[in-house]
């Protein structure tokens with residue numbers, strides 16, 4: 001095949017995948033008593049070429065996510081981002097906070113008090129408020145960053161005091177589970193935490209985003225209360241690093 005026909009084939013794959021995912025999202029939304037438009041669909045674009053990202057944007061994607069600061073900044077000028085929001089979803093080092101604050105619409109991966117303070121500080125310098133989610137290590141895995149589930153209800157008050165950020169919800173990546181029932185246990189746990197925090201009505205905290213669900217588990221995540229799914233490989237194919 002010529003390169004051109006390979007690209008066209010990949011474009012068609014992306015269109016088909018987006019259609020399938022949109023249908024799955026709509027069905028899971030209705031099943032869980034909500035409307036399709038209540039669920040935000042993020043295309044995770046890490047390692048994906050700008051040409052394919054732009055195709056997904058042409059197909060109606062309104063939210064993208066990258067997990068690395070440099071990659072986000074490098075690709076941004078080449079993307080058709082009119083009316084499109086972009087979020088950082090990967091671990092952020094303190095020394096990179098100044099580069100990313102003001103360049104994204106939300107930082108979903110606030111995984112420590114330290115980085116929350118740094119984002120706040122850099123935001124104040126730029127005269128803005130940065131929307132953030134707290135990343136929760138719901139399975140308490142050593143390999144993952146994030147707040148431990150037990151510390152969130154307490155730390156949320158400390159984080160709420162930080163100027164320059166606004167806490168808009170929670171984000172999580174659950175452990176790999178063999179059984180759906182096990183996976184849902186983790187999803188339910190963070191959903192309950194989300195509802196619980198919301199009910200406390202804390203100044204500067206507004207629980208409106210529950211970011212969970214990726215290519216392999218977005219349907220289950222929505223059924224368990226997610227309103228924001230982050231999907232990469234199911235749209236663009238396996239990642240080549």
Ligand SMILES: *Cc1c(COP(=O)(O)O)cnc(C)c1O
Nearest residue numbers: 044067089214215230231232233
């Ligand atoms: C890569 C990534 C995703 C998407 O993963 P897929 O399994 O390819 O859908 C979602 N969330 C985060 C934080 C990621 O780094």
